[in-house]
Every structure is written in structure tokens, then in C-alpha cells.
Amino acid sequence: xxxxxxxxxxxxxxxxxxxxxxxxxxxxxxxxxxxxxxxxxxxxxxxxxxxxxxxxxxxxxxxxxxxxxxxxxxxxxxxxxxxxxxxxxxxxxxxxxxxxxxxxxxxxxxxxxxxxxxxxxxxxxxxxxxxxxxxxxxxxxxxxxxxxxxxxxxxxxxxxxxxxxxxxxxxxxxxxxxxxxxxxxxxxxxxxxxxxxxxxxxxxxxxxxxxxxxxxxxxxxxxxxxxxxxxxxxxxxxxxxxxxxxxxxxxxxxxxxxxxxxxxxxxxxxxxxxxxxxxxxxxxxxxxxxxxxxxxxxxxxxxxxxxxxxxxxxxxxxxxxxxxxxxxxxxxxxxxxxxxxxxxxxxxxxxxxxxxxxxxxxxxxxxxxxxxxxxxxxxxxxxxxxxxxxxxxxxxxxxxxxxxxxxxxxxxxxxxxxxxxxxxxxxxxxxxxxxxxxxxxxxxxxxxxxxxxxxxxxxxxxxxxxxxxxxxxxxxxxxxxxxxxxxxxxx
Numbered sequence: 001x002x003x004x005x006x007x008x009x010x011x012x013x014x015x016x017x018x019x020x021x022x023x024x025x026x027x028x029x030x031x032x033x034x035x036x037x038x039x040x041x042x043x044x045x046x047x048x049x050x051x052x053x054x055x056x057x058x059x060x061x062x063x064x065x066x067x068x069x070x071x072x073x074x075x076x077x078x079x080x081x082x083x084x085x086x087x088x089x090x091x092x093x094x095x096x097x098x099x100x101x102x103x104x105x106x107x108x109x110x111x112x113x114x115x116x117x118x119x120x121x122x123x124x125x126x127x128x129x130x131x132x133x134x135x136x137x138x139x140x141x142x143x144x145x146x147x148x149x150x151x152x153x154x155x156x157x158x159x160x161x162x163x164x165x166x167x168x169x170x171x172x173x174x175x176x177x178x179x180x181x182x183x184x185x186x187x188x189x190x191x192x193x194x195x196x197x198x199x200x201x202x203x204x205x206x207x208x209x210x211x212x213x214x215x216x217x218x219x220x221x222x223x224x225x226x227x228x229x230x231x232x233x234x235x236x237x238x239x240x241x242x243x244x245x246x247x248x249x250x251x252x253x254x255x256x257x258x259x260x261x262x263x264x265x266x267x268x269x270x271x272x273x274x275x276x277x278x279x280x281x282x283x284x285x286x287x288x289x290x291x292x293x294x295x296x297x298x299x300x301x302x303x304x305x306x307x308x309x310x311x312x313x314x315x316x317x318x319x320x321x322x323x324x325x326x327x328x329x330x331x332x333x334x335x336x337x338x339x340x341x342x343x344x345x346x347x348x349x350x351x352x353x354x355x356x357x358x359x360x361x362x363x364x365x366x367x368x369x370x371x372x373x374x375x376x377x378x379x380x381x382x383x384x385x386x387x388x389x390x391x392x393x394x395x396x397x398x399x400x401x402x403x404x405x406x407x408x409x410x411x412x413x414x415x416x417x418x419x420x421x422x423x424x425x426x427x428x429x430x431x432x433x434x435x436x437x438x439x440x441x442x443x444x445x446x447x448x449x450x451x452x453x454x455x456x457x458x459x460x461x462x463x464x465x466x467x468x469x470x471x472x473x474x475x476x477x478x479x480x481x482x483x484x485x486x487x488x489x490x491x
Contacts, residue, residue: 001222003229005146008153010213010237012300015098016245017156017293019209019364022101024252025269026361028262030202031195032185033175036253039199043206044242046410050372051213051238052396053379053407055231058217059392062226063467066217067374068312072466074381074389078456080466083377084312085452087214089444090370091305094211096344097364098301099134100351101267102294103127104360108271109287112280118268120351127348134299135341138306139334145303152296159289160244164251166286171277174254187263190421200417207414208364209245211371213237215304218311231394267360302340309336315467317460347444365418365441376411379404419445 001009020040027035057070067087072080103126110116110126137145168174186198216233220226223233256262257276265272270290274283310333313324328334347366351359382389383404396403419442456464 001219002224003232005150006216006219006223006229007233007236009149009219009300009304010216010233011156011240012149012152012296013212013215013304014210014237014241015156015293015297016209016241016248017159017290018098018101018297020205020245020249021270021290022104022267023205023208023364024249025266027202027205028185028269029187031199033180033183033253035199035202036249037181039202040206040246040249043203043210047210048238048242049403050375050407050410051235053404054214054375055234055394056391056396056400057378057382058220058234059227059231059394060390062220062230066214066308067378069467070378071381074378074385077464077466078461079377079381081317081456081460081464082452083374084317085448086370087308087374088312089448090367090374091308092340092343093347093363093367093370095298095301095305095340096347097208097367098294099130099298099344100127100348100360100363102291102298103130104267105271105287105291105294106130108268109284109291112284112287124352128345130295130298131341131345134302135337137299138302138337139328139332140330142330142332145299148296149300152300155296156293157244159293160248163286163289164247166282167251167255167277170282171255173257175256180250180253185259185263203414204361204364204368204418208368210238210241211367212301212304214375215300218304218307227392228394302337305340306333306336309340317464362441366444369415369418369441369445372411373415376408379407
């Protein structure tokens with residue numbers, strides 16, 4: 001990969017056409033127009049600080065293992081073990097969130113165009129098809145995936161420009177600057193708390209959008225001049241997404257005609273804005289642009305997640321590691337691709353019972369927390385290492401301390417924020433608790449972390465030594481790692 005292609009895969013996975021639009025309803029319901037105008041820039045600044053911290057590590061350690069490799073190198077096997085599992089949880093959840101969001105928008109497009117039913121069951125049917133197509137592309141057409149990633153970067157930039165320009169010039173109604181920057185709304189269903197807390201919960205829209213930029217690090221081994229290109233890919237993908245994303249959501253917010261209907265439409269809020277501003281015909285055109293961008297995003301998410309699973313399995317940290325670390329004739333970890341797709345389906349399966357919006361919030365919360373915990377552990381270890389840390393050609397220099405501290409504080413804050421109940425019926429000590437509207441993010445993490453911690457204490461601490469040398473992996477039989485092959489294949 002070139003440096004641009006490395007940037008393109010992170011930019012594609014961030015996908016402002018995915019996160020910013022599929023969670024647009026969350027932002028509106030938890031803060032209103034002011035959430036879009038003020039919340040997005042606030043989150044963008046702190047995410048950039050996290051990205052700067054990660055970029056320095058990507059420059060020092062350009063490897064496919066990425067986050068857990070950094071943690072293992074700086075803190076030892078136990079740090080790498082937990083970082084890897086947090087990252088893997090986040091990778092599965094981000095794949096589920098992206099493709100489920102794409103299914104919601106695809107179903108809406110099919111409904112507008114051909115009257116396809118857009119209830120939760122039909123969304124799940126589309127979701128299954130999207131996961132299957134993305135898995136097959138990654139298994140059998142990895143070169144096509146590379147080409148599409150390249151196209152995707154241009155599609156996102158041009159697509160955002162087209163959507164924004166159409167919304168700016170087409171409708172006969174625009175909201176005032178005062179409306180966009182000061183109008184607030186609490187349509188969350190959560191009462192008895194101040195608006196400030198509601199506004200903070202709305203940060204999920206932007207924070208979830210800014211996930212997946214660690215893909216530049218995961219693709220390091222396939223990138224030219226990786227010690228510079230991967231670091232730049234991490235930072236530039238966030239900067240470009242921050243600017244383009246703000247243009248996009250502001251165009252939507254200025255075009256709102258009926259705020260109440262937009263808020264009540266939940267996961268379809270962005271689509272409702274398009275229909276109000278342009279009618280069904282114009283909405284179909286812009287919705288098509290968004291759907292294609294989201295499909296690009298989901299395809300790249302499976303690429304990145306499968307590489308992480310492959311690298312973690314290559315280091316024997318996943319049950320059945322020999323199977324998941326196998327490569328097919330196209331040198332693709334096909335089994336890892338399939339496992340990621342299956343786990344992503346399972347994570348979003350609760351939506352089958354209804355309450356699509358609440359399930360989507362829970363899935364995106366799992367993705368955000370899992371990935372950001374994995375992001376920040378190696379940042380903490382780099383901070384702890386101080387002057388003993390050997391930087392790569394891309395370095396923060398003396399600014400690393402304040403930048404690392406702010407990054408750690410921000411991630412700690414959002415991890416607490418996004419496991420809290422988001423509606424009255426999800427608060428267990430209140431009457432009328434409904435498990436269908438509960439945020440099951442903390443339950444997922446408690447189960448997985450408990451299992452992983454017990455596994456470490458009982459068994460893994462005796463044999464998991466962190467990332468193994470690549471040459472050892474190449475000459476070892478993956479089904480019997482202690483028994484080397486007679487002859488390694490030539491490069």
C-alpha cells in the first residue's frame with residue numbers, strides 16, 4: 001500500500017457517511033441541534049489528541065499487531081493480553097455497528113424506491129446479506145478490496161460535498177444560525193437529570209464515528225515507509241473526518257424543517273431530514289450516496305478486524321488460534337474473516353426482537369469503549385516509559401506528556417459515560433424496567449473481561465508471552481506451534 005491507501009482505509013472505516021448519519025438521531029435526541037453544532041467540535045479536539053498519541057506509537061512500532069503489540073512491547077504479556085482482547089471486542093462491535101447501520105439505511109432506500117418493508121426483521125435480512133457480501137469480497141477479491149478502498153476515500157470526500165451542497169442550495173427552508181447553535185432538545189426518555197448530562201450522552205454520535213483509525217497501524221506491514229505513513233494515516237484520517245463531518249452534519253441541521261418528527265424517527269432521523277428538505281426523489285439520490293459510502297466502510301472494517309484477529313491468533317492468544325491464523329491461496333486469513341462476520345451478526349442479533357435504535361446505541365457503545373480502551377492502554381505505557389521510549393521518525397517530542405495525559409483522561413471519561421442508562425425504562429431501580437431498551441454494553445464487557453481475566457489467571461499467564469517473532473511464525477506449523485516445518489516456503 002501507498003501512504004495514501006493506508007490513510008484511505010482508516011478514513012473509510014471512520015466513514016462520516018456512516019457514523020455521523022446513522023447516529024444523527026442519537027445526537028438530535030440527546031441535545032438537539034446544539035449537539036451537532038457544538039458537540040462535534042468538542043469531541044473532535046479530544047479524539048485528535050488521542051490520535052496524536054497513537055500515531056507516535058505507530059511510528060515506533062509499525063506492525064500488524066498494532067495496539068496489543070505496542071502494549072506487549074512496553075508493558076509485558078499481561079498488558080498485551082488485555083489490550084488485544086479489548087481491541088478484538090471493539091473490532092467485532094465496530095463491524096457490527098457499521099454494517100447494521102448500513103442495513104438500516106439500505107432498507108430505507110429500498111423502502112423509498114420499491115416499497116421494501118423497513119421493520120426490524122427486514123433490516124436484519126439486509127444486514128445478513130451485507131455481512132456475507134463483505135466477507136466474500138475479503139476472502140476472494142482482496143485486490144478489489146484494495147481498489148475499492150482507494151475509490152472510497154474519494155467517494156467520501158466528493159459524496160459529502162455533493163450532499164452538503166444539495167442541502168444548502170436545494171431547499172426553500174433553512175434554519176437560522178441561532179437555531180442551530182442554541183436550540184436544545186431532550187427527547188431521550190431519560191428524566192430527572194440535567195440537560196448537561198443529556199448533552200454529554202449525545203457525544204456518542206461523534207465519538208463512535210471516530211473509531212477504526214487504528215486500521216492504519218494494523219495495515220503497517222503492508223504499507224511502504226510504514227514508520228511515517230502509518231502515523232500520518234492515523235492523524236490525517238481524523239483531521240479530514242473532523243472537517244468533512246462537521247460540514248455534513250451542519251448541512252443536515254440547517255435543513256431540518258420539523259425538529260419533532262426528525263427526533264421521533266430515531267435511527268431514520270437523517271433520512272427524515274432528507275425527505276423534509278428534498279422530497280422522496282431527492283432523498284433517494286442522496287441516500288444512495290450515503291449507502292455506498294457505508295458499504296465501503298463495512299467492507300474495510302472486516303479487512304481491519306480480520307487482520308487484528310489473524311495477528312492475535314498468530315501469537316496463540318485466541319482459542320483455535322491455528323485455524324484462525326491460516327491463510328488461503330490468496331494469502332488472506334479467510335477463517336478469521338468468517339469468524340468476524342459471524343460474531344458481528346451475533347452482537348446485533350438482539351435487534352430481532354425490536355427496539356432497533358436502542359440495540360444500535362448499545363452496539364456502538366461496545367465498539368467505542370472496546371476500541372478506546374485498547375487505544376489508551378499503550379498510550380499509558382508509553383507515558384510511563386518516559387525518556388526510555390525510543391521514538392520513530394514521527395514523534396511528539398516534549399509535548400508527549402501533556403498530550404498523553406489529556407488523552408487518558410478523555411478515554412476514562414467516555415468509558416464511564418457510555419455504559420450509563422440512556423432512558424428511564426433502562427434504569428433497573430425504577431419501575432417499568434424494560435430489558436429491550438437497556439444499554440447492554442456493560443453486560444458484554446463484564447462477561448468478556450471476566451472470562452478473559454479468569455483464563456489469564458488460570459492458564460494463559462503460563463504460556464502467553466506476547467507477540468512472537470514473525471520468522472518463527474512463518475516456519476512453524478500453526479496447528480502444532482512447537483513443531484517447526486522442515487522447510488519454510490521461499491519468500
